[in-house]
Amino acid sequence: MSRNLPIKDLIFAALLIFVPISLLAEGLHWGALTVFITACLAVLPLAAWMGTATEEIAIVVGPSLGGLLNATFGNATELIIALVALKAGAVNVVKASLAGSIIGNLLLVLGFSMFLGGLRYKEQEFQPTVARINASTMNLAVIAILMPTAVNYTSTGVDEPIMQRLSLVVAAVLIGVYLLTLFFSMKTHSYLYDVGVEAEQGGGFTEAGEKPNLWLWVGVLLMVTLLVAIESELLVGALEEATQQLGLTKLFTGVILLPIIGNAAEHATAVVVAMKDKMDLSVSVALGSSLQIALFVAPVLVIAGWFFDQPMDLNFNPFEFVAVSVAVLIANSVSSDGRSNWLEGTLLLATYVVIGAAFFFHPAI
Template sequence: MSPLLSEIRSNAVLWLLLFVPVVFLVRFFDPEAHTLLFVLSVLAILPLATLLSAATEAVASKTGDSVGGLLNATLGNLTELVIALTALHAGQYTLVKASIAGAIVANTLFMLGVSFLLGGLKYHVQVYNRESARLQTSLLLLATIAMVTPSMVSHVDALDTSAFTQQLSVGLSVILVGTYAMGLLFSLRSHRELFAGTAHAEAGEETWPMGLALATLAGVTVLVALVSEVFVESVQQAAATLGMTPAFVGFVVVALVGGSAEMASAFSGARKNRLDLSVGIALGAAAQIALFVAPMMVFLSYVIGPAPMDLLFWPGAVSMVLIATITASLLTSGGRSAWFVGVLLIMVYVIFAMTIYLLPPPV
């Protein structure tokens, strides 16, 4: 346990772990304090994300950055999945769709951009595996096509367009999940030599035992899921108090808070010149959300939702996801990065966030 305790003592952010029990105590004694619970849940998720980052880096040092990036993206996306499931059960489909689109955009633009910026401020030029980035952006492009298609046919002059859109969404979801599974097989098994990251630990850096790292990953993931439930229960009332719409909450607030675990690892990896890990987390998380989380919401809406959910997103969200995918594809095609590349990605994200805040889509 010494590496874990040492990490907590040396990192001031981890001292915020005290807010984790506070969240549950306030929820028990005053469940109607929505704004307070919202603030406390954010403060609790941040140190949990940092601890998740440290444990994931310990695993990545032994498995390689590509596998480590996939592992972190998978565990980090659990937060978005829990938030989406809670909103799905409550019938808040606008929040679900906004959080899905927002998470894709935040990962491909904000997370990747800040990683490039932080790494570029420390290193003149950074190099990463462009084959891995190309695969992830190709998967994202396929998912974007699946999101565009229902929007293209939603106004077709038919007797029952809604039924057709629902059937199409189920079929597209099957295709997306199947493609994602084949993508994992391609990158981790049949052609894994093309996507090999660097397996290393920095000189003088204390490494965690694999058992401790995996146990920490599991425990922190459970805590993140529990705190996320409190977050999603309070975010709507808190947003109304602060004058934010459900679309903005899902697209920006939920996406950034829900993705804080992956962001902590991606930013840390970039500062340590491990850009394969950062790019793998950012694009891998976006691909998982688009090809796995979104289809699962469609399937699970038949089980836990008040009505079936489709993949019909509002045109603004589809446009932003498409632009984000194309931008990330263009800027990662060379396999090299500098700080200004990160600035360009961040500015695109700021434009989108400002637009949806000032002129939210119809809900």
């Protein structure tokens, strides 16, 4: 392995400077906008280090436990930000960020991966069986979002406690399906998911063949998790005033900005491996992250809302539901044949730009 760090790792290392800067901005009262921007920039490298620490620990504990660890912590940064926002009562922002994460992974990440990979290689291939399974599971997620939304908009007098109880039932079903997908991918049909994984394990921070220091990386993971929680508090605390100063609605911030910040490291990984002609791994990262948001993160937030006494449910804004449905539809259509090229990537990116523009001009709710 080369001693030189990849460019993306150098960028994330440089961005660590914003961790102390954001803390100073809050302590010295430099203004909400400064706090918001520096906290956003600070979260980027912390998310990258959280992902790296998880991967290094996964190497030591073995494939089964390691797979479970990766599946659990894959969207930990976004989950922490959402939990902090939920506790602060920003329920609509949390819902928007969930919808935005699914949209971003399916259109922005997969689109860039197919586009940039397709510029280097005329046509790339990935496991079509896995793509079809992911497509079916994402269809279930759309149905799960549709039901509470449909109940609310086809009935009168549905109060929040009833909607929350319905959402809790749906959340329990989704978590059950998520556990079954883990069992499917790590046990009964693990051979479908093994392509290219070993080649990318290690995160680029250890020499090939060298066993990572387990306790070092556990310490890194705990420290980074704490810092992400602190930065999330700063980010959420400055969110309302900062977005007003930037002229952005909370809807646009939740759907577009927050998902990009929380998933930047994972996004970079998917694009980089696609440019190395490892589309199996790239598609797995993009689609797997969307599934984790829909089947694990969203249900956990519904349950957390019940504990926090916040009205968190799966009754999404109809416009958010339409956007998620469109993203799932075109992503399933493009990935169903197990082949990709630069034009298909362009189609996904164009759809993301159109949806992003619609959310930008959508009036604040």
